[in-house]
Amino acid sequence: MREVTLQDGPDGYGTRGAALRAGARAAVGAPAVVLAASYLGFGALVRSADWSLPLGLMSTALGFALPGQIVVVEMAAAGASLALIAAAVALTNFRLMPMTLVLMGRLRAPDTPRWWLYALAHVIAVTSWLVALQRAPRLPLAERLPFVAGFSVVIWAVTLTATAVGFWLHEQVPPLVSLALVFLTPLYFLLMMVADLRQRARVYAMVAGTLAGPPLHLLTPEWGLVLTGVLAGTLAFGLDRRAARRAAPTDADPGDV
C-alpha cells in the first residue's frame, strides 16, 4: 500500500478513453487554479514588456514552461542576442530532459506509437510531471499515457486562457497583488515537491539542491542551475546508494525515483 498523499485515485479506469477523461478531471482543481494564477502573472509581465497578446499566447503555446518563458520575455526586452537567449533557455529548461527521460519510460506500453510520446512530451511541465510520477505507476500500462495526456492538455489550455486574462488584467491589478501572483509559482512548486518526499533519494536531492542552488547561482549565474542539478543530484544519488547498501534490501525502492 502507498501512503495517501496529495493526489490519490483508483488503480485503473478500465479503458484508455476513461483514463483520458479521468486525467482531465484530475487537472480541474488545485493544479489548474494555481497554475492559472501563475500564468495571470505571466500575462501581466507580457503586457508590461509591451508585447502583444498573440506574442504572449505564442510563448505559452510553444515554449510551455514558465521559467523559460520569463527568461525569453526579459532577455528580449533587454535586447539580448538570439544565441544568448537560446543558451539561457537551454540552461533554464535543462531539467525537462531528465524529467521526460524518467517519465516516458514509465508511460510507454508495448503498442504505444512513438509519436504519442513525442507529442505528449511538449506538454510535460513540472506540475504534470509530479502528478504523473505519483499517479501513473499505479495505473495499468495502457492507461498511463492517456491519463497524463488528459491532465496535461487541460493544464495547457488553462495556462493559455490565464495568459490572456492576465494580459487584460495588467492595469487593474495593484502592485501588491502582482507580487503575490509572482510568488505563487515557487511556492506552489515547492509544496508539490514537499508533498511527494516519500523516497529517500528525493529527500536527499531536494535538500542538496536547495542548499546548492543559491550559492552556485551567485558563483556563476549562467551555469548555476545546471551545476546545481548535476552536482547536488549526483551527491543525492551517491548518498542514496550508500544508504541502500546499509539498509535491508526490502527497504530500497530502486525503480521509483
Place this chain on the structure above:
Amino acid sequence: MSEGLATGGAVAAILVGAAVTYGWRALGTALAGRLRADSAVMQWAGCVAHALLAGLLARMVVLPVGPLEETAVWARLAGVAVGVAVFFALRRNVLLGVGAGAATLMAATWATG
C-alpha cells in the same frame, strides 16, 4: 525601434526559446526508450531533475529576478514557512497553503511599506 522590428525580434526570441525547450523534451523522450526505467542512469536522472528543480525554487525565493526583488528576503522566507505549515496543518491543501504563503508575503511587504 519600429513596431514591426520589435515584434519580429520577439517572435524570433520565442521561436528560439521554444525550439530549445522542445529539444530537451524530445531528447529525454528519445533516451527513455533506450534506458530501463529502473536503471541506475534513470535513478540518477531523477535525482538530477529533483535537485535542479529544488535549486531553482530556492533561487527564486532567495535571489528572485523581477518584481519580487523589491520584497525583503525575510518576508519571502516567512511566506514559504507559513505556506508549508498551513499546507500540512490543513490536510495537505495546496490552495490554502499557497494562499496563506502569498498572503503572508503581501502582509509583510505592506506592513514594512
